Amino acid sequence: MLYVVIIFLWVSLLLYLVMGGADFGAGIIELFTSTQNKSRTRRIMYNAIGPIWEANHMWLIIAIVILFVGFPTIYATMSTYLHIPLTVMLLGIIARGTALTFRNYDAVHDNMQKLYNKIFVYSSFITPLFLGIIAGSAVSGRIDLQANNFADAYLYSWFNWFSVAIGFFTASLCGFLAAIYLIGETHDDTERRSFIRKARIMNVAAVLSGAVVFIASTKENIPLVQWVFGNFIGIAAVSLATISLILLWYLISRGKRYIIRVLAGFQMTMILFTTTYRHYPRIVILKNGGYLSLIDHRGADKTIYALGMALLVGSVFILPALFYLIWSFRKKDGTADALQH
Amino acid sequence: MAARSQMALSLGFHIIFSCIGMVMPFFMAVSHFLWLRKGEQVYQNITRAWSKGVAIFFATGAVSGTVLSFELGLLWPTFMKHAGPIFGMPFSLEGTAFFIEAIALGFYLYGWKRFNRWFHWVTGLVVGISGLTSGILVVAANSWMNSPTGFELVNGSYINIDPIKAMFNPAWFSQALHMCIAAFAATGFAVAGVHALMVWRRRNVDFHMRSFKIAAIFGVIAALLQPISGDISAKMVAKRQPAKLAAMEAHFKTEPYSPLILGGIPDEKNRKVNYAIELPGMLSFLVYDNFKTPVKGLDQIPQQDHPPVTVTHFAFQIMVGLGMAMMALGVIYLLAIWKKRNWFNKGWFLKLFIAATPIGFIAVEAGWTVTEVGRQPWIIQGVMRTADAVTPMPGIHYSFYLFTVVYFTLSIVVIFLLYRQIKMVPVIYDVKPKKLHTN
Numbered sequence: 001m002l003y004v005v006i007i008f009l010w011v012s013l014l015l016y017l018v019m020g021g022a023d024f025g026a027g028i029i030e031l032f033t034s035t036q037n038k039s040r041t042r043r044i045m046y047n048a049i050g051p052i053w054e055a056n057h058m059w060l061i062i063a064i065v066i067l068f069v070g071f072p073t074i075y076a077t078m079s080t081y082l083h084i085p086l087t088v089m090l091l092g093i094i095a096r097g098t099a100l101t102f103r104n105y106d107a108v109h110d111n112m113q114k115l116y117n118k119i120f121v122y123s124s125f126i127t128p129l130f131l132g133i134i135a136g137s138a139v140s141g142r143i144d145l146q147a148n149n150f151a152d153a154y155l156y157s158w159f160n161w162f163s164v165a166i167g168f169f170t171a172s173l174c175g176f177l178a179a180i181y182l183i184g185e186t187h188d189d190t191e192r193r194s195f196i197r198k199a200r201i202m203n204v205a206a207v208l209s210g211a212v213v214f215i216a217s218t219k220e221n222i223p224l225v226q227w228v229f230g231n232f233i234g235i236a237a238v239s240l241a242t243i244s245l246i247l248l249w250y251l252i253s254r255g256k257r258y259i260i261r262v263l264a265g266f267q268m269t270m271i272l273f274t275t276t277y278r279h280y281p282r283i284v285i286l287k288n289g290g291y292l293s294l295i296d297h298r299g300a301d302k303t304i305y306a307l308g309m310a311l312l313v314g315s316v317f318i319l320p321a322l323f324y325l326i327w328s329f330r331k332k333d334g335t336a337d338a339l340q341h
Numbered sequence: 342m343a344a345r346s347q348m349a350l351s352l353g354f355h356i357i358f359s360c361i362g363m364v365m366p367f368f369m370a371v372s373h374f375l376w377l378r379k380g381e382q383v384y385q386n387i388t389r390a391w392s393k394g395v396a397i398f399f400a401t402g403a404v405s406g407t408v409l410s411f412e413l414g415l416l417w418p419t420f421m422k423h424a425g426p427i428f429g430m431p432f433s434l435e436g437t438a439f440f441i442e443a444i445a446l447g448f449y450l451y452g453w454k455r456f457n458r459w460f461h462w463v464t465g466l467v468v469g470i471s472g473l474t475s476g477i478l479v480v481a482a483n484s485w486m487n488s489p490t491g492f493e494l495v496n497g498s499y500i501n502i503d504p505i506k507a508m509f510n511p512a513w514f515s516q517a518l519h520m521c522i523a524a525f526a527a528t529g530f531a532v533a534g535v536h537a538l539m540v541w542r543r544r545n546v547d548f549h550m551r552s553f554k555i556a557a558i559f560g561v562i563a564a565l566l567q568p569i570s571g572d573i574s575a576k577m578v579a580k581r582q583p584a585k586l587a588a589m590e591a592h593f594k595t596e597p598y599s600p601l602i603l604g605g606i607p608d609e610k611n612r613k614v615n616y617a618i619e620l621p622g623m624l625s626f627l628v629y630d631n632f633k634t635p636v637k638g639l640d641q642i643p644q645q646d647h648p649p650v651t652v653t654h655f656a657f658q659i660m661v662g663l664g665m666a667m668m669a670l671g672v673i674y675l676l677a678i679w680k681k682r683n684w685f686n687k688g689w690f691l692k693l694f695i696a697a698t699p700i701g702f703i704a705v706e707a708g709w710t711v712t713e714v715g716r717q718p719w720i721i722q723g724v725m726r727t728a729d730a731v732t733p734m735p736g737i738h739y740s741f742y743l744f745t746v747v748y749f750t751l752s753i754v755v756i757f758l759l760y761r762q763i764k765m766v767p768v769i770y771d772v773k774p775k776k777l778h779t780n
Contacts, residue, residue: 057407058440064410065436068421069429069504076422079414083734090411091747094404098751101400102758154734299426300502307433307504314437321444328448328455 001308002298008311009066010276016059018177018268021170023056025178027096027124028171029198030117042117057093062311069307073297074284078134081143081157085130092127095119125171132170136163136213139275140222141285161216162224169213172205173268180248180264184257196252203245227278234274241270343738344416344731349713350741351409354748356709357702358402358755363476364528364559365395366469371555373462387552389453390762395468396450397758401751403443416737420720420730423499427492428485430504431478438478442471476524477517484512487712488581489721515577516712519570522563523708526667527701529560534698539763541691550685557694560701561674564667571664572627578715579628582722583637584646585715588653590624591617595638598622604658607650612639614654648717656710663704670697 033041068075079086096119103116137143137158144152179199186192217224228234248263279285284292298304369391376384410432414421448456448464455461485491491507492499536553540546579586586592591602593612601624605617622632629636639647670693677684684690720727731737 057403058436058443061407061410061439062436065429065432068410068414068425069433070426072422072425075414075425076418079411079421080418080732080734083415083732083740086411086415087740087743090408091743093407094747094751097400097404097407098754101397102754104396150735302502303426303429303504306430310430310433310437314434314440318437318440318444321441325444325447 001305002295004308005066005070005304005311008308009063009070010272012059012062012066014269014272016056016063017170017173017272018265020056020059021128021174021268022177022181023174024096024124024128024171025174025176025202026182027121028128028175029178029182029202031121031125032175032201033198057097060093066307066311070299070304071292071297072299074292077143077145077284077292078138081145081153082134082137084154085133085137085158089127089130089134092123092130095123096127099123128171128174129167132167133158133163135170135275136166138284139279140220143284160220162213162220162222165209165213165216169206169209172202172209173271176202176206177264177268178202180260183252184261199252228274231278233277237270237274237277241267241274244270343741345727347737347741347744348412348416350745350748351405351412352709352713353706354752355402355405355409356705358398358405359472359476360524360702360705361528361531362395362398362402363469363472364524365391365398365532366465366472367525368528368532368555368559369395370462370466370469372552373465375555377458377462383548383551386548387555391552392450392465393762394759396446397755399442399446399468399472401755403439405748405751406439415740416732417720417730418732420725423725424486424721427489427499427502427504427507428482430508431482435475435478435482438471438475442468442475445471473521476521480517480520481508481510481513483712484516485510486721487516487585487716488512488577489724494724512577512581515570515574519567519574519708522567522570523701523705525563526560526567526664527705529556529558529563530667530670530694530697530701531699532556533560534694534696535759535763537691537694538698541688541695553694557674560667561671564664564671564701567664568668571661576628579636582716584639584642584648585653585712586628587637587639587642588648588650588715589657589711590636591650591654592624592636592638593640595635595641597625597633597635599624599628599636599638601627602654605654607654609647609650646718648715653711653715656707656714660704660707660711663700663707666700667697667704670694 030041064075067078099116099120103113103120137160140160140162142160142163143157176199179195179202183192183195183199186195214224223230228238244263244266248260248267251260251263282291282293299307369388372384372391373388375381376388445464445467449461449468452461452464456464485507488510489507490510491503491505493501533553533556536549536556539549540553575586578589591605591607591614592599593614598621600619600621602614603618603620605614607614624636625634626632628634639650673684673690673693677690716722718726718728720730
């Protein structure tokens with residue numbers, strides 16, 4: 001049952017990264033879109049994510065609940081030492097979610113819309129940035145349980161080159177995902193070309209920030225190169241991701257819409273896999289060389305069992321309904337309908 | 342202290358957002374049902390208007406809930422480290438219920454004209470039912486803090502953990518029932534009040550009058566049922582948390598024929614209540630069903646385990662007082678339905694309900710204050726003290742200020758949005774009002 005729970009944890013993180021990431025990415029793209037194209041970008045985006053965005057945060061909540069029910073020590077340590085970036089991320093989530101709802105449900109359309117948009121795009125950028133920072137900090141070995149001053153314990157635990165670089169890497173991945181996703185939602189050639197260009201920019205940004213992550217890791221003495229390339233599986237995953245990326249660009253030029261989404265999702269899976277595989281089951285690495293492990297720091301057996309059952313039963317209810325939701329809105333293009341709902 | 346304030350603030354807001362988010366779908370389903378059965382356009386308009394309200398509150402409730410799931414750890418890491426595996430069960434189920442709610446809401450909001458009419462209606466109902474289920478589960482988690490079960494504490498470590506037993510702790514039923522009815526009463530009166538205001542101002546009378554009637558009947562029935570669940574809750578508190586009951590009642594002295602103390606200003610130092618009305622024997626009667634059995638007072642509880650008496654007592658009095666007021670309104674409303682139909686158009690009748698708009702939520706906040714402050718100094722009754730659970734990080738008060746600003750901004754924006762929704766009613770929903778009502 002422990003493994004069921006761990007798989008759920010990993011899958012919900014992945015789904016949050018992919019689906020939530022595409023969501024955030026839409027805001028990031030909007031942030032970097034020239035003013036005259038903004039409203040068009042926004043319209044396409046809203047039609048695409050409107051019906052399912054409410055569901056996306058659930059993946060994060062599920063991951064958090066799994067952590068605090070099943071692995072309370074890990075949850076408690078992270079939320080103590082990464083208090084500040086978690087708080088910033090939370091504020092981002094609040095601002096983003098509410099701004100998106102408000103701009104859709106404000107009955108009057110006036111200047112308030114501009115304010116909602118501004119909040120929306122900036123928080124769309126900040127949230128994944130800090131999500132990445134948190135993920136980076138967990139493995140950067142900067143969490144210092146023996147720290148005796150504020151800065152060491154609560155600031156440098158996350159404020160370092162490596163974590164921040166991972167933050168930017170995450171944000172550009174989100175932008176990339178969104179651009180790829182939205183290519184499939186466009187209606188004419190101009191729109192399509194503009195999203196392909198955005199996808200290319202985000203791709204370059206992801207590669208560059210990825211390179212910065214590696215540079216930062218050597219600067220901070222984190223054996224990232226060895227983690228990723230030090231074994232066969234890591235190399236294989238990275239190669240697969242690279243091959244699929246080449247394939248993806250080839251298919252885009254051939255005008256494919258949906259298969260490229262699968263490929264982009266596959267790349268995310270490979271990235272998350274490579275970054276977690278070598279650490280498993282140690283998900284938090286501490287400064288003193290110790291670590292927190294999903295195996296050693298798990299909760300009571302009965303709890304893990306009940307949690308696993310709850311997750312399994314829950315997915316029986318949730319997954320079919322979720323697929324039906326997505327499918328029924330895919331089935332026919334209800335653009336006009338969704339706009340005036 | 343800052344951590345407690347921040348938690349109180351977050352929960353205080355979340356409780357409002359989520360109450361409305363879990364009750365309004367039922368109003369929506371009723372008017373939707375009426376539309377499907379009677380085919381009157383006005384009911385569809387009401388349904389659509391309310392569904393936007395639901396969407397706004399759902400989104401804000403969802404984000405404030407996400408925030409809370411993090412804040413538990415950000416503010417109370419020690420508590421979560423030990424309690425997480427024990428009382429986390431309802432949270433993991435709540436995740437499921439909430440997910441279903443989100444999915445159903447997606448179907449509902451975007452499903453007009455896309456699905457079979459009754460399927461669409463059912464998705465709306467599912468929003469309400471799953472919302473209510475998450476509410477019950479979260480309250481079950483809270484009730485565990487009041488009546489911890491499902492584990493043994495041996496030499497500081499928590500062993501023999503049984504999360505199922507912890508979820509069905511002795512207090513879960515009474516607390517969940519009390520909270521659900523309260524949510525219906527508070528939301529019913531709040532929504533009814535807003536529509537009453539619009540009727541009183543003679544705006545879209547037909548639209549607002551029908552909305553008012555649907556919301557009010559929910560509020561009225563809930564308000565009239567609440568004393569029963571209140572009684573069950575009070576007996577549970579007396580059994581499990583005598584200190585809390587004593588603080589609620591400002592009951593300092595253990596004696597036979599324990600009096601029920603109404604109003605008054607507790608003087609914690611001299612252990613007495615000034616300016617209060619005392620009804621001898623009534624407290625004994627309410628707790629034990631006879632006038633004689635003494636009810637445990639604060640004098641039998643060690644000083645270091647006393648909750649803040651004044652706050653708890655005042656909050657309790659406010660809750661009960663407003664509950665009584667809502668019951669009185671309920672009686673008036675039922676009279677209006679049975680005997681005096683012309684009251685509906687009377688200014689005083691509408692004004693009563695307009696005045697009652699916030700009282701349900703004030704009562705909810707007061708009741709929540711009773712249960713949380715009344716449990717102090719414990720975070721887990723009799724097991725862990727709040728002071729031992731708080732995060733070691735200094736400077737939490739800055740975080741508190743920050744969240745205060747955020748929450749206040751959020752509520753101002755929500756109110757602003759609802760105001761605009763209501764203002765736009767004539768434009769969006771009242772295209773052909775003359776055809777609809779002929780009276």
